[in-house]
Amino acid sequence: MLSIIIEALIKSVLVAFVLLTAFAYLTFAERKIAALMQVRRGPNRVGPWGLLQPAADGIKLIFKEEFTPAGADKTLFFLAPILTMIPALVIVAVIPVGPDVEMFGRTIRLGISDLNVGLLYILAIASIAVYGIVLAGWSSANKYALLGGLRASAQMISYEIALGLSIMGPVMLAGTLSLQGIVLAQQSSTWYVVWQPLGAMIFLVAGLAELNRAPFDMPEAEQELTAGYFTEYSGMKFSLFFMGEYIKMVAVSAIATTLFFGGYLGPFINEFPWLGIFYFAGKTMAFLFLMIWIRLTLPRLRYDQLMAFGWKILLPLALFNVVITATGIVLFN
Amino acid sequence: MTGLNISEVAVFAILAIIAISAALGMLLSNNSVYSALFLVVNFGVVATFYVILGAPFIAMAQVTVYAGAIMVLFLFVIMLLGAERIQKSRHDLPWQRPMSIVLIALLLTVTFYVVVNQNDSGPLLSQNLTSYGSPSAVGQLLFQEYILPFEVTSILLLAAMIGVVVLTGVTKRRRRARRSRRL
Known part of the structure; x- marks a missing residue:
């Protein structure tokens, strides 16, 4: 019993450490890639090739003044960044990053936990992730922030449905809600993106909308709402929002990898189980690059277009995908 | 126990x-x-x-x-x-407070009755407790044993959904009315 707790603790600390490092260097990668695509140089002053830029940013943010507006609701203003950050961190607990490996004479699962309701856990956490943003908008006592919070809640509720329906495809094909089970099922057939191209696309689009990333970054549209829900935030509280958004990017990429692109699977995985981690990290990074690419390419949607697209196009498509998948399984099995 | x-x-x-x-x-x-x-x-x-x-x-x-x-x-x-x-407004319903007391009394009576009359027959279903609440077990129960109540509930939800669409939808007549108002 004690050894199980110690193992889980070590793994949790490791995952948190990896995610925070990933956050730091994702911001750096985004700025570098943006620079590359816009024919600029990007950050290159701090350290070799600017590699220490994230550390410099972090130190700067820690020493900035933390300002609380006079009319703000102090308790919720303080809680909101934390409530945004926590779901982003805990959602990855069910994602397997590799097959079971032997270490110190025991079998160790590469992943914190393997729930039999793993996917429902992901949906549940994703659905409560909106609170931090909404409460930040409300507690700031700022009209722009409130509008950003309202937009965020409407948008995330709308796209959650399409997101939930799009992951039903892999669930039906694998016959399980456990993520480890879904990966293993892809080992015996093939990557589910082959059977579920539409589902994978819906997942990516709805995932971007859940993240409030461009082109769905209505809640923080600079030109309309200054900075949306985090207009009044500064210092470490602001960076918590930032951290939440980037860690959620990593989480969505990891989930997409697991559900549609074979997770940690790859050549020679049975002989060298540790390779799984590299396959998994590589595929996740490819998705992260895709997200940055999309942000730099597409302009932002208008708010009414966003809602119309979510309800009138994405949701029927997702339903259609579920029906087609179910029919196919019944016919060909 | x-x-x-x-x-x-x-x-x-x-x-x-x-x-x-x-x-x-x-x-x-x-x-x-x-x-x-x-x-x-x-x-x-x-x-x-x-x-x-x-x-x-x-x-x-x-x-x-x-x-x-x-x-x-x-x-x-x-x-x-x-x-x-x-805010306290004059629209407060006067019968709400006495009604709530009656309902609380009712709830407490029922709870008391259940607590007093429970037969302590030990844990139920101890042999298949691990799979009892799993998604597949819940699915099996919903779609086999309780299929009729399940379908009735879904029709209820569908009716509510259609109601929302009808109440908020922009009909042709309403759109024309809006246009004429604008002119």
Whole structure:
């Protein structure tokens, strides 16, 4: 019993450490890639090739003044960044990053936990992730922030449905809600993106909308709402929002990898189980690059277009995908 | 009382205290945003109870549907209307307070009756407890044994959905009326 707790603790600390490092260097990668695509140089002053830029940013943010507006609701203003950050961190607990490996004479699962309701856990956490943003908008006592919070809640509720329906495809094909089970099922057939191209696309689009990333970054549209829900935030509280958004990017990429692109699977995985981690990290990074690419390419949607697209196009498509998948399984099995 | 140990009782006691305080906080808070948040905490604790009872599927459904979807919509409406502060108005319903006392008395009587008359036959279904609350077990029950109630519920939800579409939808006549008003 004690050894199980110690193992889980070590793994949790490791995952948190990896995610925070990933956050730091994702911001750096985004700025570098943006620079590359816009024919600029990007950050290159701090350290070799600017590699220490994230550390410099972090130190700067820690020493900035933390300002609380006079009319703000102090308790919720303080809680909101934390409530945004926590779901982003805990959602990855069910994602397997590799097959079971032997270490110190025991079998160790590469992943914190393997729930039999793993996917429902992901949906549940994703659905409560909106609170931090909404409460930040409300507690700031700022009209722009409130509008950003309202937009965020409407948008995330709308796209959650399409997101939930799009992951039903892999669930039906694998016959399980456990993520480890879904990966293993892809080992015996093939990557589910082959059977579920539409589902994978819906997942990516709805995932971007859940993240409030461009082109769905209505809640923080600079030109309309200054900075949306985090207009009044500064210092470490602001960076918590930032951290939440980037860690959620990593989480969505990891989930997409697991559900549609074979997770940690790859050549020679049975002989060298540790390779799984590299396959998994590589595929996740490819998705992260895709997200940055999309942000730099597409302009932002208008708010009414966003809602119309979510309800009138994405949701029927997702339903259609579920029906087609179910029919196919019944016919060909 | 079989199968109870100290740590289980301790966990239950802590969760129960949180649940009851959250419920009281919801009732007593003057700010409806805080009321809604206390209710979210309460739903979360109830979900934890489901996990402890070996029903992870129900727990996750509880979080997704109640804490995640319904309460977010509650918050949305509260914020949209700016209805955070409750004021005493003359529109308060006069029969609400006596009615609530009657209903509380009824609830307490029923609870008391159940507690007194429970037959302690030990844990039910101890042999298949691990698979009892799993998603596939719940699915089997819903789509085989309880298919009729399930379908009736879905028709109810469909009716509600169509109602919303009809009430909010822009019909041809209304659109024409709006256009003529604009002119």
